Amino acid sequence: MESYIIEENKPKSSRLPARLDLAQSGTGLILGLFMWAHMLLVGSIVLGKDAFDFVAKTMELSFLSDTGHGYPIAVFFAVSGVFTLFIIHALLGVRKFPISWRQHRVIRDQMQMMKHTDTNLWYIQVVTGFIMFFFGSVHLYTMLVNPGSIDPFLSADRVVSGNYWFLYFVLLISVELHASIGLYRLCMKWGWFKGKDARHSRKKLKTLKNRLMIFFLGLGFLALLMFIVIGWGHRQNAGERYQGTAYRQSHAATAEAPAASAAEEMEKTADETGAASHGADMQETAAPPADQAPAHDDAPADTPAPADDTEPVHDTAPAAGAASEHDTEAVQDAGTSDAAGPAQADSRTEADTHDQGSDAHEPTHSAQETQ
Numbered sequence: 001m002e003s004y005i006i007e008e009n010k011p012k013s014s015r016l017p018a019r020l021d022l023a024q025s026g027t028g029l030i031l032g033l034f035m036w037a038h039m040l041l042v043g044s045i046v047l048g049k050d051a052f053d054f055v056a057k058t059m060e061l062s063f064l065s066d067t068g069h070g071y072p073i074a075v076f077f078a079v080s081g082v083f084t085l086f087i088i089h090a091l092l093g094v095r096k097f098p099i100s101w102r103q104h105r106v107i108r109d110q111m112q113m114m115k116h117t118d119t120n121l122w123y124i125q126v127v128t129g130f131i132m133f134f135f136g137s138v139h140l141y142t143m144l145v146n147p148g149s150i151d152p153f154l155s156a157d158r159v160v161s162g163n164y165w166f167l168y169f170v171l172l173i174s175v176e177l178h179a180s181i182g183l184y185r186l187c188m189k190w191g192w193f194k195g196k197d198a199r200h201s202r203k204k205l206k207t208l209k210n211r212l213m214i215f216f217l218g219l220g221f222l223a224l225l226m227f228i229v230i231g232w233g234h235r236q237n238a239g240e241r242y243q244g245t246a247y248r249q250s251h252a253a254t255a256e257a258p259a260a261s262a263a264e265e266m267e268k269t270a271d272e273t274g275a276a277s278h279g280a281d282m283q284e285t286a287a288p289p290a291d292q293a294p295a296h297d298d299a300p301a302d303t304p305a306p307a308d309d310t311e312p313v314h315d316t317a318p319a320a321g322a323a324s325e326h327d328t329e330a331v332q333d334a335g336t337s338d339a340a341g342p343a344q345a346d347s348r349t350e351a352d353t354h355d356q357g358s359d360a361h362e363p364t365h366s367a368q369e370t371q
């Protein structure tokens with residue numbers, strides 16, 4: 001490929017690769033330190049369900065609300081930030097991957113030839129980075145779309161009933177190797193903690209790296225074991241939320257609050273109804289004389305209904321003409337539009353029955369006409 005590069009276009013000396021390296025180190029440093037914090041927070045499950053529940057609620061900023069309930073949106077933003085860094089870091093990391101078999105062969109030969117641990121560590125970075133492309137993305141996406149599903153039961157259910165135990169097993173080994181080796185290599189690359197004797201400080205940093213790796217792997221496996229034990233015991237009720245002290249406090253507060261307001265509400269309405277019934281009593285005592293009673297309701301059948309009544313015309317006296325109008329309408333319609341034949345027919349027949357068959361209704365109607 002290199003042979004196709006047009007020499008004139010080749011930039012003289014570009015700072016871009018160095019800048020990309022700096023960005024990769026920067027994102028790697030943040031993600032590495034994040035992973036140590038993440039493992040300590042997830043590792044709180046080792047101290048018990050309430051401890052993990054308290055940590056999860058604190059991560060949801062529940063201390064900001066007066067009822068103690070959490071804000072999963074806070075986790076959503078945290079995951080979005082970490083996921084973005086994760087993708088940028090992966091993109092910058094891909095530049096260093098041996099992408100052809102030839103390149104892969106070269107690095108393997110160099111490792112055998114040099115038997116140099118730091119070169120071997122670099123190869124572990126490539127392999128664990130590759131694994132995390134897939135396993136890390138699954139975990140991060142799960143957290144992104146379920147930010148409110150972090151509690152001792154829901155996390156354990158995800159590990160056991162959701163079969164995430166395999167994902168976490170592989171991801172745990174990959175991320176702890178990658179994060180510890182990555183932070184060690186950053187110190188080597190940028191000369192951090194070099195001290196007076198570089199060789200001595202390198203040895204010390206390597207020991208620290210190994211110890212931290214063993215500590216976080218150990219904590220991670222212990223946490224994974226705890227999740228498996230809790231999840232196995234909880235598999236019958238998978239999906240049920242954990243009702244822990246952190247949650248209970250918040251729950252009690254939330255339960256009390258609506259109960260309190262409900263009580264207040266009832267009191268208020270009781271007052272209102274008290275006031276209303278008192279008003280009604282007052283009214284009754286002040287009820288208008290009988291002759292002013294509104295006609296509409298109990299007026300005898302023959303009195304004409306007030307204008308706003310929606311009853312079809314044919315009920316009232318002037319109804320006769322209207323009725324006939326009605327009939328005539330039906331007739332007319334029947335005459336004109338065939339499409340609506342049957343419907344019309346229906347209405348038609350109805351009118352007919354009106355006129356010919358049903359005595360009960362008819363008398364009043366016809367009685368009026370005859371009058």
Ligand code: HEM
Binds near residue numbers: 149158173223
């Ligand atoms: C803000 C981003 C992240 C959040 C909120 C988060 C949250 C969690 C939670 C709650 C668990 C416990 C198990 C569960 O509920 O399913 C967990 C486990 C785990 N996470 Fe993350 N995680 C994040 C980022 C990452 C990243 C970037 C990696 C590595 C690439 C990672 C690797 C792991 C591993 C290996 C475990 C299993 C730990 C164990 O059980 O030992 N996490 N994470």
